[in-house]
Amino acid sequence: MQAVRVAQLLTVGEFSRLTHLTVKALRHYHEAGVLEPASVDPSTGYRYYTAEQVDLAQLVRRLREVRMPVAGVRQVVSTADPLARESMIAAHLDVLRQELTATAAAVGSLRALLAGGATDELxxxxxxxxxxxxxxxxxxxxxxxxxxxxxxxxxxxxxxxxxxxxxxxxxxxxxxxxxxxxxxxxxxxxxxxxxxxxxxxxxxxxxxxxxxxxxxxxxxxxxxxxxxxxxxxxxxxxxxxxxxxxxxxxxxxxxxxxxxxxxxxxxxxxxxxxxxxxxxxx
CATH class of the missing domain: 3.20.80.10 (Regulatory factor, effector binding domain)
Structure with a gap:
């Protein structure tokens, strides 16, 4: 009889090294329903992950780096349709670009204010x-x-x-x-x-x-x-x-x-x- 392969479980420390997410961040994403462990030991409460979750964890990390709210990240990772997922990410990036444009304009305005200059004649x-x-x-x-x-x-x-x-x-x-x-x-x-x-x-x-x-x-x-x-x-x-x-x-x-x-x-x-x-x- 052929043995059924069981996915190797990774400890929080091992998973943290693979994803560059801190233990504190992993706990937060677990509690927020963004990145749930593959298994939780009922007696010790230790959390375990699988290697297959690494890609998902890296996506979560990058979405947070571009300031997507946790609720938005949860919606993205829970969406099975790749096109719908890409659409949600693209919509957030559009908002981010608008914010960057507004920030650049504000920086230019501040520099102009600090530089001073002559006021147009009344x-x-x-x-x-x-x-x-x-x-x-x-x-x-x-x-x-x-x-x-x-x-x-x-x-x-x-x-x-x-x-x-x-x-x-x-x-x-x-x-x-x-x-x-x-x-x-x-x-x-x-x-x-x-x-x-x-x-x-x-x-x-x-x-x-x-x-x-x-x-x-x-x-x-x-x-x-x-x-x-x-x-x-x-x-x-x-x-x-x-x-x-x-x-x-x-x-x-x-x-x-x-x-x-x-x-x-x-x-x-x-x-x-x-x-x-x-x-x-x-």
Whole structure:
């Protein structure tokens, strides 16, 4: 009779040497249901593994090295379908790449802040009234990017549908209070169309409305680069406005001169920050 081959059991120490996972890590992964021993001695509690578990342990180690949460690792290793497993790993790597991109941008922003440099000269503008398509939303800072990704394509789509040619760059209005607690933001797109008879006009289920930016005197600074650095331009502009005692009630306007729709290079982005002021500059 041919003997049945029994898989050789490895002690925790032996398995640790083969996988470079510490005894503490192996205990943690056992308790978390990520990497369970092949056998546990009921009298001593000693854990034993098999050589066939080495590849799985090495996968667990690498997934944790790329900061996959333990719950995600457990889902990956418990999935028998190789394609589904690869899809879950790829999704995590995509998130990781986005985080790395954001970290690189933050590092660049910090270096630029530490390097200092000259602040763009403050200019003043008497803006005339502008007819616009507008979208209002109650938005906080965390959800602003997603809201803008919805609002601006919709504004341009409605303008195209109604034959309204843009007459200037798109922008947004932010009440001073928004920077403290969030609140209403108004995205706008100036259009070349008469305002007569348009009062109360709305489109797309009421999301898009007709409105006008009032004539207003503005202090203006141009921000070059990603929006994550806008606070520097706000700080430089606001200090000058408040220091001269010429600040007027909000909202602040932002005008998007060069957007991500125009360039893939974040350093080429251009945003005008327009602070309302009263009277001539001192």
């Amino acid at each position: 200019t003043f503008r008497q803006a005339g009234e502008q007819q616009c398509l507008m979208i209002d939303g109650h938005v906080d800072q965390d959800s602003l990017t997603a809201w803008c990704a919805m609002a601006y394509p919709l504004l341009y789509a409605v303008a195209g549908r109604w034959g309204l040619a843009p007459s200037g760059p798109s922008g947004a209005l932010y009440a001073f209070e928004w920077f403290q607690v969030g609140g209403q933001v108004t995205a706008f797109l100036p259009v070349a169309a008469p305002g007569a008879g348009q009062r109360g006009w709305r489109a797309d289920g009421g999301q898009v409305r007709w409105g006008a930016l009032p004539a207003q005197r503005l202090a203006v600074a141009v921000h070059a680069g990603p929006c994550g650095d806008l606070d520097r331009t706000y700080g430089a502009l606001g200090r000058q406005v408040l220091g001269r005692g010429i600040g007027a009630p909000g909202p602040v306007r932002e005008l998007y001169l060069v957007t991500s729709a125009d360039t893939d290079d974040p350093d080429q982005l251009r945003t005008e920050v327009c602070w309302p002021v009263t009277g001539p500059p001192s």
